[in-house]
Amino acid sequence: MSMSGAPERRSAALGLALQALLVAAVLGGLFWVVQHALEVLRGRGVRSGFDFLAQSAGFEISEGWLDYDSGQPFWRAFLAGFINTVRAALPAALLAVVLGTLLGIGRLAPHALVRGLCAVYVQTVRNVPLLVQMLMLYFALTQLLPDSAEAIRLAPGVFLSKGGLSLPWPLREAGAFWPHGFEWPEQGGFNIVGGAALSPEYLAVVGALALYTAAFVAEIVRAGIASVAPGQKLAAQALGLEPGAQLRLVVLPQALRLIVPALTNQLLSLTKNSSLAVAVGYPELVSVANTSLNSTGRAFECIAIVMAVYLLLSLAISAGMNLYNARVALRGWR
Amino acid sequence: MSHHASFPAARPRRASTRRLALSVLCAATTVLAAAPALAGKTLDAVKQRGSVKCGVTNGVAGFSAPDTQGQWSGLDVDTCRAIAAAVLGDARKVEFVPLNSQQRFSALQAGEIDILARNTTWNLTRDASLGFHFTTINYYDGQGFLVPKKIKVTSARQLKNATICTQAGTTNEKNVADYFRSQNIPVKTVVFESFEASFKAFFAGRCQAFTTDVSGLAGLRNKEASNPDDYLILPELISKAPLAPVVRRGDDEWFAIVKWVPNALIEAEEAGVTQGNIDALKASGKDPVQQRLAGAGDDLGKLLGLDKEWSYRAIKAVGNYGEMFERNVGAQSVLKLPRGANNLWNKGGLLYALPVQ
Numbered sequence: 001m002s003m004s005g006a007p008e009r010r011s012a013a014l015g016l017a018l019q020a021l022l023v024a025a026v027l028g029g030l031f032w033v034v035q036h037a038l039e040v041l042r043g044r045g046v047r048s049g050f051d052f053l054a055q056s057a058g059f060e061i062s063e064g065w066l067d068y069d070s071g072q073p074f075w076r077a078f079l080a081g082f083i084n085t086v087r088a089a090l091p092a093a094l095l096a097v098v099l100g101t102l103l104g105i106g107r108l109a110p111h112a113l114v115r116g117l118c119a120v121y122v123q124t125v126r127n128v129p130l131l132v133q134m135l136m137l138y139f140a141l142t143q144l145l146p147d148s149a150e151a152i153r154l155a156p157g158v159f160l161s162k163g164g165l166s167l168p169w170p171l172r173e174a175g176a177f178w179p180h181g182f183e184w185p186e187q188g189g190f191n192i193v194g195g196a197a198l199s200p201e202y203l204a205v206v207g208a209l210a211l212y213t214a215a216f217v218a219e220i221v222r223a224g225i226a227s228v229a230p231g232q233k234l235a236a237q238a239l240g241l242e243p244g245a246q247l248r249l250v251v252l253p254q255a256l257r258l259i260v261p262a263l264t265n266q267l268l269s270l271t272k273n274s275s276l277a278v279a280v281g282y283p284e285l286v287s288v289a290n291t292s293l294n295s296t297g298r299a300f301e302c303i304a305i306v307m308a309v310y311l312l313l314s315l316a317i318s319a320g321m322n323l324y325n326a327r328v329a330l331r332g333w334r
Numbered sequence: 335m336s337h338h339a340s341f342p343a344a345r346p347r348r349a350s351t352r353r354l355a356l357s358v359l360c361a362a363t364t365v366l367a368a369a370p371a372l373a374g375k376t377l378d379a380v381k382q383r384g385s386v387k388c389g390v391t392n393g394v395a396g397f398s399a400p401d402t403q404g405q406w407s408g409l410d411v412d413t414c415r416a417i418a419a420a421v422l423g424d425a426r427k428v429e430f431v432p433l434n435s436q437q438r439f440s441a442l443q444a445g446e447i448d449i450l451a452r453n454t455t456w457n458l459t460r461d462a463s464l465g466f467h468f469t470t471i472n473y474y475d476g477q478g479f480l481v482p483k484k485i486k487v488t489s490a491r492q493l494k495n496a497t498i499c500t501q502a503g504t505t506n507e508k509n510v511a512d513y514f515r516s517q518n519i520p521v522k523t524v525v526f527e528s529f530e531a532s533f534k535a536f537f538a539g540r541c542q543a544f545t546t547d548v549s550g551l552a553g554l555r556n557k558e559a560s561n562p563d564d565y566l567i568l569p570e571l572i573s574k575a576p577l578a579p580v581v582r583r584g585d586d587e588w589f590a591i592v593k594w595v596p597n598a599l600i601e602a603e604e605a606g607v608t609q610g611n612i613d614a615l616k617a618s619g620k621d622p623v624q625q626r627l628a629g630a631g632d633d634l635g636k637l638l639g640l641d642k643e644w645s646y647r648a649i650k651a652v653g654n655y656g657e658m659f660e661r662n663v664g665a666q667s668v669l670k671l672p673r674g675a676n677n678l679w680n681k682g683g684l685l686y687a688l689p690v691q
Contacts, residue, residue, distance in 0.1 A: 045583045046443060046465035059507040062497075062522045070511040135531070142540040162539050163497065190485065190496045190542045191522075200540065201524060278502070281526040281535065287502060290436055291525065294503040297464045299440050 037300070052296045053078070059291050061283045063199055074292055081288030082309055088205045088284060089271045095210035096270060097263070100217020105247070107222045118218065125215040131276050133212055138204035138280040145200070148191045157184045159192045165203060169196040201282040205274065213270045220262045224255035256328045264321035268314050275310075285309060376448050376581075376588035377421065377639055385427045388414035389447040392432045392529070395553035396663035396671070397453045397473075406430045409662045410451035413472050413579055416648040417449065417595045420640060425651035434528070435503035439464055442582060449592055450580040453547065455505050467589050468578040470596040472655075473663075474675040474684055475547040476571035477509050480555060483566050485542050490570040497522045499541035501532045505573065506545055513572040533558055543568075547575050552669045591638050594690070598645040601687035602627050602654035604678055609653035616646060626690055634690065645690065655685065 041048050057077040060070045065087055066080040106118035125133070142162050146152060151161035157168040170179030185195030228251050236246040275286040285306060293302040380386050390398035390410055398408040406428075415425040431447050442450045443465060453475070454460075456468040479498070481487050487496075490513070500506045502525045514521050524541060526532035533554055536544040544554070548567060555565045581592050602608070605623045607615060615621075616628035625631035629646035638644065652658050659676060663669045677683025 041443075041465070043584075044443065044465040047463040058511060060511045060523055062524055070508075070515060139534070139538065142535055142538040147539055188495050190493075193495055199524070278527045279531060281499070281524040281531070283525060287525060287527070290502045290527065291507055294436055294439075295459070295505070295508055297439055297460065 041300075046297070048298065048300060050301055052292075052298055052301070055296075057292065058295065061288065063197070063202065063283065074296070077288050077292065078285070078305060078309075081283060081285040084282070084288075085271070085274050085284040085309075085313075088202065088209065088277060088282065089274045092206045092209035092213070092274070093267050093270055095206070096213035096217055096266070099210060099214035101221050103214060103218035104221025104225065107218060108225055122215045122218050125212055126219075130208060130212045130273055131279060134204055134208035134276055134280055137208050138200065141200040141204055149187070151187075151192055157182070157195065159185055161192065162200065163191045164197055164199040164201075166192040166194075167196045167198070169194075199282075201277070201280050204280050205277040205282045205284075209270055209273060212273075213266055216266050216269075217263065220259055220266065221255070223262075224257075224259035225251055227258050228254045253328070260321065260325045260328055264318060264325070267317055267321065271313055271317060272310060275306075376585045377591065380421060380448055384422065385429045386414060386418045386421065386449065387429045387431055387447045388417075389431050389433045389438055389441050389450040389452050390414075391452050392434060394453060394529070394550060395557050396549060396667060396669045398430070398451070400430075400432075407662065409473060409658060410453060410577075410579070412652040412658045412662065413451050413596050414449060416599060416652045417592060419647040419651035420595045420598075420644040421591065423647060425647075435501065439466075442466065442580060445582070448581070448588070453549070453577045454580055455575045456578045457505070465583050466580045467583055468580050469589065469593040470600075471576045471578045472596055473549065473577040475549050475575040475577055477506055477545060477573040477575060478548040478551055478571055479568040480536075480544045480551040481542060481566055481568060482539075483564055487542070488566075488568070490543075490568050490572065491517060491519065493521055493543055494519050495521070496542040497524060497540065498543045498545055499524050499526065499532050499536040500545050501525070501529045502527050504546070505575070506547075509573040510545055545572075547577075549663060549669065549671060552663075552671055556668045556670070587639050591640065594638060594688075595644070595648050596655075597688050598627060598648060598690050599652070599655045599658065600678075600685050601690045602645070602649050603656040603685075604680075604687050607649060607654060609650060609657055612646060612649050623691070632691075 038048055053075040054073050056071055057074045058070050059077070061068055061077065061080050061084070064080050064084045066076070066083050068076055068080040103118045103121060106114050107122065109115050109118070145160060145162045148161045148163035151159040151163070151166075154160055157166075159166040166185035168182040168184050171181045171183050172179050183194050185192045185197070188194070232250055232254065233246060236250040241249065274284060277284045278287040278290065281287075289302040289306045293299050296302075388411075390406065390408075393399040394408070396408055398406060398410045400406050411428075411430070414428045414430070418428045419425040431441065433441050433447075433450075433452060435452075438450055438452050438454065439460075441447050450466075451472075453473070454468075455475075456471065460466065461468055479490050479493070481493075487493060493514075498510060498521055500510065500523055507523060507525060510521070510523055524532075524535065526535065533544060535541060537559065544551070546554075548571065551567050555562045555567070559565050579592055579596065581589050583589075601623070602612075605621070605627060607624050607627050612628050615624045616630045619625050619628060619630065622631055626634060627645050627649065629635075629643035633642040635641045635644040653661070656673075656678075659673065660666045663671045664673065673681075673683060675684045677685065679686040
């Protein structure tokens with residue numbers, strides 16, 4: 001035991017006590033602020049509380065995975081909004097990682113033209129605000145595509161128009177795994193009906209999120225690869241590995257140690273950035289909260305729900321990525 | 335968008351703890367300082383400040399919209415100006431606070447504005463649960479649909495499977511859902527955060543129909559469409575939308591003022607008092623109703639905490655209700671809306687002034 005053991009222990013205990021005190025003070029303060037706000041609101045005759053969640057919402061949500069209609073309660077509407085957030089963020093994250101990895105490798109490519117193009121992409125996309133890109137993409141889709149009545153037929157049963165992208169959708173009997181047929185989209189007066197429809201709002205949100213985040217992912221991947229000691233690549237070459245195998249078997253596994261933590265932050269950003277979708281009319285969580293806030297007047301409560309959901313979603317993503325990080329990290333180095 | 339998300343940091347250091355404590359303290363004081371004192375005396379505050387703070391839209395033609403010089407005009411704007419004229423003696427002493435539809439109620443609750451005159455529909459939920467009083471209805475509106483003529487629709491019942499664009503944070507979404515549900519007609523609504531994005535998507539052809547209050551549809555068609563004749567307002571009105579200025583509860587004196595000034599403008603139209611003839615009536619009028627409105631009869635202003643000429647100044651500033659209507663949304667404006675339900679009760683409309691006596 002070292003000579004300075006006792007004072008160190010004492011200062012550690014003091015630190016713990018101070019931190020506990022701080023946490024208590026913060027929680028107490030928070031509680032007081034909320035109580036005070038509620039009291040003031042009550043004094044002004046403003047109704048507050050979460051009881052409205054059980055009332056019927058009364059508005060429609062135009063798309064999504066959850067079976068929802070306007071007769072259902074507010075909590076179902078919030079749930080549908082949350083699922084729509086995931087519905088946009090998940091494919092956007094996958095696309096961003098794939099595209100970003102390709103771009104990042106491209107930035108280190110031996111070919112000057114490939115390197116240059118990737119660099120231009122990264123620098124342009126990173127430096128234009130996401131909201132602007134999303135609106136641009138959305139208005140490009142809705143201005144340039146033909147009306148639904150004159151939809152472009154890309155393939156049998158695949159239509160592209162101002163109404164979005166329509167695809168055939170497999171039909172399944174209840175309980176059966178294999179589909180027994182397809183539901184084909186067809187002209188239904190104003191719009192293409194039937195099949196699976198991806199609205200232009202959805203396409204703009206997923207597209208903009210993926211393209212924007214990919215630029216950041218590219219830089220992370222580039223930095224990760226650059227961090228691997230050059231000798232590693234030389235050693236791989238000396239072993240006679242193909243260039244693709246060098247990257248896959250030697251460089252990338254080592255680069256991942258640096259890539260994964262930074263990538264986690266990008267995925268968190270992407271998820272939170274999906275709230276910008278409200279600007280182009282995609283009905284995600286914030287959009288639903290906005291509508292509920294207006295029809296009930298419970299601003300405080302609706303914002304609190306949005307905050308809590310994003311917090312939980314972010315913590316879940318963090319936890320998942322940390323697990324993955326623990327698997328790819330060098331063992332025995334901690 | 336910042337990208338400083340919560341990646342688990344290393345062990346907490348003392349410096350960062352101190353920084354955290356400081357920021358929490360800052361946040362707490364901001365919250366507490368932002369909570370305004372309960373407004374018991376709005377009138378005193380307005381007089382002391384020398385201006386009326388009036389919550390309006392970011393720009394809805396005919397109701398509240400700034401021109402290229404930043405001058406606000408519209409029916410709601412004139413209502414605020416009339417109140418400023420009555421209270422402060424100068425119709426220019428209004429501070430207009432542009433609010434989007436989601437912000438409007440919080441702004442009034444928080445005391446950031448004295449009046450919310452932002453084409454706001456009066457309904458039970460809002461009246462009974464937001465801590466507000468609605469005052470005098472200054473426009474009877476209703477929700478309708480705007481469609482391009484080329485889709486060959488003449489009734490809302492033909493909108494089966496159509497996509498309808500609208501703005502978030504209004505009663506419109508709910509009305510659309512109710513209407514088409516009751517008619518058993520499937521439609522899709524695309525809801526945008528801003529009014530501008532919603533009508534731009536409509537004019538780009540994303541939606542077959544656009545919905546908001548009919549007064550708003552007329553403004554859109556006449557101001558934003560490349561060719562107004564290509565668009566049609568469908569005959570169906572799917573909701574009642576009585577629009578009225580709103581004040582906070584808990585200040586009856588101010589409530590009475592905001593209720594009675596617009597009412598005096600309607601009474602002025604009933605009694606034939608105009609911006610042009612009010613001076614002559616004040617000097618040599620005979621009719622007691624006209625006399626009172628012109629500030630030459632009994633002193634009713636003191637009952638409101640104002641002076642004798644309160645209504646004289648309001649009418650002198652913006653004219654009577656009819657003049658205000660024609661200038662902002664009627665024949666003399668780009669909207670060219672008919673008087674319809676907004677005519678006087680004795681001319682087939684719904685406006686009925688409470689007696690100023």
